[in-house]
Amino acid sequence: MGFIKAFISKLGRPSRRFAVGTLVAVGLVAGVLATSAFTVAVDSTNTTEFCISCHSMKDVPYQEYTASGHLKNRSGVSAGCPDCHVPKSFWPKMRAKVMAAKDVWHEMLGTIDSEEKFKERRLQMAERVWHSMKQSDSATCRSCHAWGSMNYEVQALRARRQHQEAQEQGETCIDCHKGITHTEPVPESDETENADFDLAF
Numbered sequence: 001m002g003f004i005k006a007f008i009s010k011l012g013r014p015s016r017r018f019a020v021g022t023l024v025a026v027g028l029v030a031g032v033l034a035t036s037a038f039t040v041a042v043d044s045t046n047t048t049e050f051c052i053s054c055h056s057m058k059d060v061p062y063q064e065y066t067a068s069g070h071l072k073n074r075s076g077v078s079a080g081c082p083d084c085h086v087p088k089s090f091w092p093k094m095r096a097k098v099m100a101a102k103d104v105w106h107e108m109l110g111t112i113d114s115e116e117k118f119k120e121r122r123l124q125m126a127e128r129v130w131h132s133m134k135q136s137d138s139a140t141c142r143s144c145h146a147w148g149s150m151n152y153e154v155q156a157l158r159a160r161r162q163h164q165e166a167q168e169q170g171e172t173c174i175d176c177h178k179g180i181t182h183t184e185p186v187p188e189s190d191e192t193e194n195a196d197f198d199l200a201f
Contacts, residue, residue, distance in 0.1 A: 045097065048080035054107045056118045061182050068181040077144070084140050084181070085129070092136065099132070123185040130174055138173035145173065 044050060052058040065071055070079045086096050103112070103125070112118045112125075133140070147167050152160045166176065178184045 042093075042097070046082045046086055048082070051081040051085075054104065056107055056112045056114070057103075059115050060118050060122075064182045070181045079144060083143065087136065087139050088143060089139075092139070096132075099128070119185075123187060126178070126182075126185050130178060133174040134172060141173040141177075 048062075052062045065081070070084070072078070085100075087093050106112050110117075112121055147163075150163060152164065155163065162176065166172075
């Protein structure tokens with residue numbers, strides 16, 4: 001920056017005004033271009049198509065999603081990967097993007113690049129997502145589902161009771177709906193207990 005100031009100070013007053021004006025104009029154009037490029041990059045990585053470009057995502061989570069009510073349902077309203085996993089607010093969205101970059105990195109490293117490897121680490125990845133959703137009071141869920149918009153009269157008796165109790169107790173969506181779209185991973189200790197139970201009966 002020092003050499004720019006030195007150059008401008010050597011110019012005459014009219015030339016100086018022109019040089020400063022040119023620099024400001026160039027700065028504004030550069031800022032607009034940078035902002036546009038950033039917006040395009042964020043938007044292009046905020047699609048289901050981008051999410052499943054890694055085959056570890058396409059082979060397991062996406063297949064579960066296609067069989068869920070979040071893709072096809074009687075209302076015809078679909079939610080894609082970003083609707084559930086990327087917050088709408090700017091800074092939470094940027095944080096989610098940084099966290100998601102870890103999955104891309106591990107795909108490149110080969111940590112989760114097969115169905116077997118993905119399933120080995122699935123519980124750990126799921127717990128990270130659950131924790132994030134709990135911290136945000138299930139903000140992405142609430143983009144579509146809100147207590148105030150629920151018509152309890154048309155819900156099944158059990159669902160109505162559970163939703164009303166959850167609202168009264170300050171619980172959030174992810175407390176009960178961990179396996180709503182994707183298969184809920186089970187800790188190994190639970191698998192062992194279930195296996196013993198199955199053998200006993």
